[in-house]
Amino acid sequence: MSSLPSQPASAIDVSGVYAAYQRQPVLEDIHLSLPSGRWTAIVGPNGAGKSTLFHVLTGSMKPLRGRVTAFGQAIEHHRKAGRIAYMAQREAIEWDFPISVWETVMSARYGHMRQDAWWRRLLPARWHSSRHRDAVEKALDDVDMLAYAERPIGALSGGQKKRVLLARALAQEASILLLDEPLAGVDPPSERLILDVLKREREAGRTIVMVTHDMPGARRYVDHVVLINRFIRGEGAPDEMLSDSKLAELAVSSIANSSADAERVRLPAFASKE
Numbered sequence: 001m002s003s004l005p006s007q008p009a010s011a012i013d014v015s016g017v018y019a020a021y022q023r024q025p026v027l028e029d030i031h032l033s034l035p036s037g038r039w040t041a042i043v044g045p046n047g048a049g050k051s052t053l054f055h056v057l058t059g060s061m062k063p064l065r066g067r068v069t070a071f072g073q074a075i076e077h078h079r080k081a082g083r084i085a086y087m088a089q090r091e092a093i094e095w096d097f098p099i100s101v102w103e104t105v106m107s108a109r110y111g112h113m114r115q116d117a118w119w120r121r122l123l124p125a126r127w128h129s130s131r132h133r134d135a136v137e138k139a140l141d142d143v144d145m146l147a148y149a150e151r152p153i154g155a156l157s158g159g160q161k162k163r164v165l166l167a168r169a170l171a172q173e174a175s176i177l178l179l180d181e182p183l184a185g186v187d188p189p190s191e192r193l194i195l196d197v198l199k200r201e202r203e204a205g206r207t208i209v210m211v212t213h214d215m216p217g218a219r220r221y222v223d224h225v226v227l228i229n230r231f232i233r234g235e236g237a238p239d240e241m242l243s244d245s246k247l248a249e250l251a252v253s254s255i256a257n258s259s260a261d262a263e264r265v266r267l268p269a270f271a272s273k274e
Helices: 048-056 077-079 101-113 130-144 158-171 187-201 216-219 242-274
Strands: 011-023 024-035 039-043 065-070 084-087 176-180 207-213 223-230 230-236
Touching: 011 048, 011 207, 011 230, 024 048, 024 207, 024 223, 024 230, 039 187, 048 084, 048 176, 048 207, 065 077, 077 084, 084 101, 084 158, 101 130, 101 158, 130 158, 158 176, 158 187, 176 187, 187 207, 187 216, 230 242
Parallel strands: 039 207, 039 223, 084 176, 176 207
Antiparallel strands: 011 024, 011 065, 223 230
């Protein structure tokens, strides 16, 4: 982990967020301040609410209670302006669809294209503004996939697909990157490349928030760690949050949550018999 100045301003603030699926609580009383210009890892067991938190941050899910802001404004304002890029854990992409790597990454520029003159939006893709082409070319080069630009997206390996999806997030040129399990299912060379790319993005001043199960990578690269399992279980420096004792506490909280959920399910059955 690199040495950085303390107490940065927050990029995202989460206040009292509560979220549930089918009346089953997934997030409860979430209060977070994610530091600007830093790399934060969100760590928790399966089913802890990590992806749900990202859905709340991107606006694809409305919390039942609570508020989320980015740089002091409603997060929807920044999302609509293209200042927040999101790389989902499982992209809703039809891998067999005849679309190239270049076209996949160019789709990240559509929000920016809305700001172009109306007549330019009607032109064929090859005549798009050079700034869009430059952004896509740089993003693909950053993830070492420029040589595959014309290849069908479905012809790539799993690690290559992850790199292309990361390139799509980078091409958006957003100030905040939300990455849900960007290292899941990739080979070691792709993992190292992705981590090095994100390190450069952080050094360039971007805010990175990453869900991960990769503890060695988090210890080595990130600046800030949030432990989550329905509630926030801890927040701070990697050395403290990823210690054996803290991770053991997180595992115990998962068992406690499972027991509480089972009890919640049984209670109505007892009530119906009385």
